[in-house]
Amino acid sequence: MADEIIAVKPEIAAKARIDAARREAMVAAAASDPDAFWRAEMGRIAWMKAPTKIKDVDFGATSGNVSIKWFEDGVLNASVSCLDRHLATRGDQVAIVWEGDDPNSDAKVTYRELHARVCKLANAMRRLGVKKGDRVCIYLPMIVEAAVAMLACARVGAVHSIVFGGFSPDSLASRIQDSECTLLITADEGRRGGRRVPLKANADDALLTCPSIRHVIVAKNTGGAVEMMEGRDHWWEAITAGEGTTCEPEPMNAEDPLFILYTSGSTGKPKGVLHTTGGYMVWASFTHENVFDYRDGEIYWCTADVGWVTGHTYIVYGPLANGATTLMFEGVPSWPDNGRFWQVCAKHKVNIFYTAPTAIRALMRDGEAPVKKHDRSSLRILGSVGEPINPEAWLWYYRVVGDSRCPIVDTWWQTETGGILISPLPGAVAQKPGSATLPLPGVKPALVDNEGHILDGATEGNLVITDSWPGQMRTVYGDHARFIQTYFSTFKGMYFTGDGARRDADGYYWITGRVDDVINVAGHRMGTAEVESALVAHPAVAEAAVVGMPHEIKGQGIYAYVTLKAGIEATEVLRKELVAWVRKEIGPIATPDAIQWAPGLPKTRSGKIMRRILRKIAANETEGLGDTSTLADPAVVQELIDNRVG
Numbered sequence: 001m002a003d004e005i006i007a008v009k010p011e012i013a014a015k016a017r018i019d020a021a022r023r024e025a026m027v028a029a030a031a032s033d034p035d036a037f038w039r040a041e042m043g044r045i046a047w048m049k050a051p052t053k054i055k056d057v058d059f060g061a062t063s064g065n066v067s068i069k070w071f072e073d074g075v076l077n078a079s080v081s082c083l084d085r086h087l088a089t090r091g092d093q094v095a096i097v098w099e100g101d102d103p104n105s106d107a108k109v110t111y112r113e114l115h116a117r118v119c120k121l122a123n124a125m126r127r128l129g130v131k132k133g134d135r136v137c138i139y140l141p142m143i144v145e146a147a148v149a150m151l152a153c154a155r156v157g158a159v160h161s162i163v164f165g166g167f168s169p170d171s172l173a174s175r176i177q178d179s180e181c182t183l184l185i186t187a188d189e190g191r192r193g194g195r196r197v198p199l200k201a202n203a204d205d206a207l208l209t210c211p212s213i214r215h216v217i218v219a220k221n222t223g224g225a226v227e228m229m230e231g232r233d234h235w236w237e238a239i240t241a242g243e244g245t246t247c248e249p250e251p252m253n254a255e256d257p258l259f260i261l262y263t264s265g266s267t268g269k270p271k272g273v274l275h276t277t278g279g280y281m282v283w284a285s286f287t288h289e290n291v292f293d294y295r296d297g298e299i300y301w302c303t304a305d306v307g308w309v310t311g312h313t314y315i316v317y318g319p320l321a322n323g324a325t326t327l328m329f330e331g332v333p334s335w336p337d338n339g340r341f342w343q344v345c346a347k348h349k350v351n352i353f354y355t356a357p358t359a360i361r362a363l364m365r366d367g368e369a370p371v372k373k374h375d376r377s378s379l380r381i382l383g384s385v386g387e388p389i390n391p392e393a394w395l396w397y398y399r400v401v402g403d404s405r406c407p408i409v410d411t412w413w414q415t416e417t418g419g420i421l422i423s424p425l426p427g428a429v430a431q432k433p434g435s436a437t438l439p440l441p442g443v444k445p446a447l448v449d450n451e452g453h454i455l456d457g458a459t460e461g462n463l464v465i466t467d468s469w470p471g472q473m474r475t476v477y478g479d480h481a482r483f484i485q486t487y488f489s490t491f492k493g494m495y496f497t498g499d500g501a502r503r504d505a506d507g508y509y510w511i512t513g514r515v516d517d518v519i520n521v522a523g524h525r526m527g528t529a530e531v532e533s534a535l536v537a538h539p540a541v542a543e544a545a546v547v548g549m550p551h552e553i554k555g556q557g558i559y560a561y562v563t564l565k566a567g568i569e570a571t572e573v574l575r576k577e578l579v580a581w582v583r584k585e586i587g588p589i590a591t592p593d594a595i596q597w598a599p600g601l602p603k604t605r606s607g608k609i610m611r612r613i614l615r616k617i618a619a620n621e622t623e624g625l626g627d628t629s630t631l632a633d634p635a636v637v638q639e640l641i642d643n644r645v646g
């Protein structure tokens with residue numbers, strides 16, 4: 001069956017920033033003279049000293065070392081691009097619309113107010129001794145203070161490391177320790193779906209093992225009771241009260257770090273993905289403006305949390321660099337009822353709406369009525385991110401949410417890429433439901449076989465990017481060897497994404513999902529190794545193997561095979577205890593969906609667990625298990641099939 005094609009409507013192309021001809025011209029310009037192309041694009045952000053050098057990149061094909069530099073002699077401060085330069089032209093324009101978890105609470109913050117709040121906090125941070133290059137951990141809910149804290153870090157040249165508010169004290173502690181943060185910014189409590197999240201209490205737990213932290217700034221959000229440690233903990237209100245509303249921005253080199261964000265990989269602990277200032281800001285601005293076809297005065301809403309990269313680039317840095325009005329939502333799609341997203345769209349007259357497939361699939365279950373109840377006539381562009389969107393969910397999003405009027409941009413990218421790399425441009429590229437379509441101008445994807453040979457034409461393979469783009473990550477914080485090993489050693493001289501993809505005869509990319517041991521649960525990345533190490537830390541567990549399994553709403557669920565220590569009885573009580581244990585160790589997003597007791601795991605004679613087999617059993621695809629001849633003990637497989645759970 002031919003894929004459905006949704007052509008660009010002429011009225012959309014006519015008004016779009018980029019139509020098909022313009023896109024083609026951009027692709028050609030970026031290919032023929034990349035330096036000239038990016039020299040022109042770098043003007044979209046504010047520089048204290050404009051760069052003269054554009055690109056200096058080595059993917060290590062022959063040198064074995066990887067070095068990525070963009071705009072390397074430029075000087076800037078990211079907060080100036082997001083705030084100061086807008087004051088003269090749009091000081092009274094709303095920068096952030098905040099919508100609370102509680103439908104009766106909201107707030108609007110203008111560019112002028114945001115600038116003042118950022119400066120006050122930045123001044124307080126300097127007074128506490130925070131200097132350029134210091135690492136600051138941010139563990140906040142979706143409140144305006146999160147954006148203020150990020151920009152205040154940028155103001156003083158500190159490197160922020162945001163930890164998602166749903167992570168456990170242990171997960172928070174290991175991230176603080178890895179980058180030796182000296183300041184933590186948190187809140188008393190968060191709110192989500194009518195419940196409270198004890199952020200300060202979690203932070204207190206974490207800080208028992210974090211000697212690098214000298215100060216904690218606590219925003220009052222719910223007013224819930226918290227303990228404050230004399231000398232270490234400061235209320236945000238109090239510490240910023242006497243500070244002035246201007247603050248000298250720290251001059252930063254384009255290649256000075258802007259932030260670290262921890263993300264899961266196939267092995268070991270989460271890695272600190274490091275982004276630098278100049279290239280990241282150019283990429284955030286370029287992609288936000290062009291992919292969403294952003295127009296002055298529009299209300300733009302990305303439903304992500306600032307704890308993930310999507311929140312960094314497409315709630316804060318991209319929209320604010322472009323002088324947009326960005327909506328920040330504290331709540332969840334299902335509370336107080338499953339029409340919340342559309343109620344917020346109607347209330348704030350949202351023009352551009354960007355969410356994740358898992359949310360769409362969950363809302364689809366409830367039918368059209370909760371959507372139709374609310375006025376969505378303000379919507380112009382819809383976006384999707386985080387995982388592959390199945391054509392059925394795509395079409396529901398298109399027809400029901402967008403009334404078949406609004407183009408959908410299915411944006412493929414990663415924490416590592418800083419911003420979108422593969423996506424339709426709404427006025428230029430015909431959409432196919434389920435495909436992220438074509439690379440943005442200046443992006444060079446390719447598909448390679450397992451030996452690294454580049455494959456041509458319509459084909460399927462491992463997705464690599466063969467040349468750099470300004471928003472690319474520069475290193476793994478504190479471990480450049482791991483950076484090279486993870487991303488540039490599988491296929492020499494190319495950036496390996498960890499994803500597999502198909503390319504059709506029109507050159508469209510269809511991302512098929514991770515080809516490594518990373519699972520994508522409701523758009524959140526989880527390393528199977530992380531969940532395994534949490535499980536084996538439990539005293540009853542001898543061994544564990546974790547794989548992803550298909551899940552109707554979340555895309556993938558977590559399926560764990562657990563071998564208990566000798567003499568320990570496999571009970572329902574213990575199963576529940578292990579589920580709660582993993583939640584406590586990592587956080588609720590790592591909750592196992594199924595735990596199967598496994599007296600033995602399928603291993604090769606050299607002792608390697610054969611995950612391919614475990615994935616098939618979890619997916620209930622036990623017909624063609626493939627070659628099992630290398631197994632040390634083939635009988636275990638039948639045992640596991642017979643006792644599959646779910």
Ligand code: 6R9
Pocket residue numbers: 263308309310384385386387388389410411412413414415416436497498499511513514520523524525
């Ligand atoms: C931005 C973000 C990255 C992984 C990535 C891929 C999956 C993201 C996608 C998509 C298919 C899309 N992914 N967007 N798969 N279509 N439009 O999600 O970053 O959390 O680092 O996850 O998510 O597997 O490799 P991150």
